[in-house]
Amino acid sequence: MYLFSKKIKCLNCNQNFRGVNERGKRKYICSGYHNYRSCVRWKVEEEWLLELIHNHFIIDMYKDIGIIGGRGSSKDNKDTVVAEELIDRIESIRVSPVYEELTIYFKDGTKTFMSKNRQTYWTDE
Numbered sequence: 001m002y003l004f005s006k007k008i009k010c011l012n013c014n015q016n017f018r019g020v021n022e023r024g025k026r027k028y029i030c031s032g033y034h035n036y037r038s039c040v041r042w043k044v045e046e047e048w049l050l051e052l053i054h055n056h057f058i059i060d061m062y063k064d065i066g067i068i069g070g071r072g073s074s075k076d077n078k079d080t081v082v083a084e085e086l087i088d089r090i091e092s093i094r095v096s097p098v099y100e101e102l103t104i105y106f107k108d109g110t111k112t113f114m115s116k117n118r119q120t121y122w123t124d125e
């Protein structure tokens with residue numbers, strides 16, 4: 001099952017991204033490229049998205065309970081939050097295969113950005 005298949009949209013051609021399995025790894029690619037070779041080939045790994053979303057909500061969670069910067073056990077929290085629950089909070093994911101970057105928009109109005117080769121990313125409030 002591809003968790004994000006209905007959420008990811010291509011900024012280049014406006015088509016949805018579709019899931020592909022590559023050596024056991026779930027990835028997403030523009031269906032414009034996949035079906036017609038009419039877009040740019042860039043694959044987004046599901047792992048990246050899950051990591052970005054986890055980080056986004058872990059930061060949020062700590063802000064909420066006021067222990068950000070403390071010695072909280074982030075790993076325990078991270079493991080108890082199930083993927084489906086997190087994905088439910090996503091409004092959409094916009095991907096630019098041309099610039100190799102993506103932005104995740106959440107239903108609460110916040111967003112997370114990831115640049116080319118995952119060199120930088122940020123989360124806003």
Ligand SMILES: [Zn+2]
Pocket residue numbers: 010011012013014015030031032033039040097
């Ligand atoms: Zn496209």
